[in-house]
Amino acid sequence: MPIIETPPHRLSLANIESAATSIHPLFRNSPQFECEPLTQALGAGSLLLKLETANPLRSFKGRGADFFMQRNAAALAGRTLVCATAGNWGQAMAWVCRARGWPLVVYSALNANPLKVERMRAMGAEVRQVGDDFDAAKDAARRFCAESGAVFVEDGCDAAIAEGAGSIGVELLAGGDSFDSVLLPLGNGALLTGVGRWIKAHAPAVQVIGVAAAGADAMAASWRAGRVVDRDAVQTIADGIAVRRPVPEAVADMAGTVDDVLLVDEPAIERAMRLVYTCAGLVVEPAGVVGIAALLAHASALRGRRLATVLCGSNLTDAQMARWLNLRGDNP
Numbered sequence: 001m002p003i004i005e006t007p008p009h010r011l012s013l014a015n016i017e018s019a020a021t022s023i024h025p026l027f028r029n030s031p032q033f034e035c036e037p038l039t040q041a042l043g044a045g046s047l048l049l050k051l052e053t054a055n056p057l058r059s060f061k062g063r064g065a066d067f068f069m070q071r072n073a074a075a076l077a078g079r080t081l082v083c084a085t086a087g088n089w090g091q092a093m094a095w096v097c098r099a100r101g102w103p104l105v106v107y108s109a110l111n112a113n114p115l116k117v118e119r120m121r122a123m124g125a126e127v128r129q130v131g132d133d134f135d136a137a138k139d140a141a142r143r144f145c146a147e148s149g150a151v152f153v154e155d156g157c158d159a160a161i162a163e164g165a166g167s168i169g170v171e172l173l174a175g176g177d178s179f180d181s182v183l184l185p186l187g188n189g190a191l192l193t194g195v196g197r198w199i200k201a202h203a204p205a206v207q208v209i210g211v212a213a214a215g216a217d218a219m220a221a222s223w224r225a226g227r228v229v230d231r232d233a234v235q236t237i238a239d240g241i242a243v244r245r246p247v248p249e250a251v252a253d254m255a256g257t258v259d260d261v262l263l264v265d266e267p268a269i270e271r272a273m274r275l276v277y278t279c280a281g282l283v284v285e286p287a288g289v290v291g292i293a294a295l296l297a298h299a300s301a302l303r304g305r306r307l308a309t310v311l312c313g314s315n316l317t318d319a320q321m322a323r324w325l326n327l328r329g330d331n332p
Contacts, residue, residue: 010159010253011197016166019067023164026055027062030168032175032308038279042295043303048177050168053284053314057119059240060165060312061092061155064190067164068153069096080105080150084138086239086287087116088313089155089188094123105150107141109133113239115317133234135245156188156247166194172308173202179308183291186210186219186261187241189250191312196257210254210261211290213269216242220261222251237324238269240287240313264293270324271296276311277325286324288313 020028031051039047052060069076082105083093090106097104104125108117109132120127130140138154145152155161172182172195182199184192196208212220215235222229228251231244264272272292276282291309295302321327 009197009256010249011162011166011193012159013198013201015067015071015160015163016170016194016198019063019164020167020170022070023063023066023167027066028167029171030054032172032177034177035280038276038292041275041279042292043299044295044307045304046179046306047295048172048179048308049280050172050308050310051282052168052310052312053282053288057088057091057095058314059088059091059288060168060191060310061088062095063167064155064161064164064194065089065092065096067167068158068160069100071160072158073100076102076151080148081153082107082141082145082150083153083155084108084134084141085155086134086242087113087120087315088240090120090125090127091116091123091315093153094120094125098124105141105144107137107144109137113315113317116315119315133244134239134242138245154247156190156250159249162190162194162197162250162253164194165190166198168310169195169198173199177308179206179306181207181209181302181305181307183209183211183262183294183307183309185241185287185290185310185312186212187243187287188247189219189253191310193250193253193257195310197253200257207259208257209294210258211294212261212263213238213241213290214263214265216244217263218244219246219251220263222246223254223258223261226255227251236269236286237266238286238290240285241290262294262298264290264297268293268297273324274326282311283314283316283321283325284311285313285316
């Protein structure tokens with residue numbers, strides 16, 4: 001299939017292709033398959049699931065973190081790295097830093113998912129919980145770096161992070177499956193822009209659709225406005241995509257790559273989690289299942305189409321599973 005090159009883009013197709021073969025094997029070639037019971041329940045023509053939870057981090061973030069470290073290891077040697085996270089990006093950075101014996105300081109909100117916080121600490125990161133949300137924690141991380149000289153690694157900002165995530169797009173198209181649209185969670189933007197960059201170059205007819213929580217719509221509003229639009233607050237259970245201050249580089253990367261952005265409300269997210277659990281036997285966190293939520297919330301626009309989505313996070317506490325999946329929190 002011929003490659004269609006658009007005007008110069010910050011994300012390199014060559015780097016995405018390199019990431020698809022060079023990132024750690026634990027994060028490559030994740031399962032992708034059509035789940036017929038889920039397809040039938042949603043009324044889709046077909047629904048390809050890409051399962052990015054079957055790895056040690058239970059999320060797709062290891063791809064971007066590992067490729068970022070490959071590209072920047074020489075320049076960062078001996079430096080303390082810092083990141084801000086709702087939990088999954090911090091886990092990914094903790095994993096790659098532990099593998100290299102490098103120090104990492106992670107900033108998270110006071111109300112961050114305790115399971116994610118525990119896993120970051122278990123992998124050797126120093127976790128500092130500050131502020132009421134992810135963006136407040138990010139502000140604290142920036143202040144610390146300015147004062148200490150540590151290096152801030154911002155998810156969605158460095159091109160290599162999105163290029164690593166873009167390796168998912170390589171695998172989606174290499175699988176031989178045909179789809180009309182791909183539905184991708186939209187938080188800091190690395191997943192959507194990386195995968196979208198590859199797909200638009202190799203299968204330009206495929207619609208690239210981002211999905212954001214209605215209570216955290218800053219990235220959606222920014223894409224529509226063509227400039228960064230901040231929000232004063234976020235209100236969603238989907239902590240992994242609860243962004244109120246978009247990354248300018250990620251907003252710019254969406255231009256010419258993203259065909260649409262859909263918003264989903266909290267009932268649709270919770271229903272999607274239960275549906276994926278009952279139809280596919282998969283436990284997926286709120287941010288990781290919004291592609292399915294979009295099929296519920298926007299059924300008339302998507303029904304009957306050949307679709308693909310990425311289930312990209314599975315870090316839930318027992319209490320969250322009990323509440324959102326109707327499971328007992330004290331199960332072993």
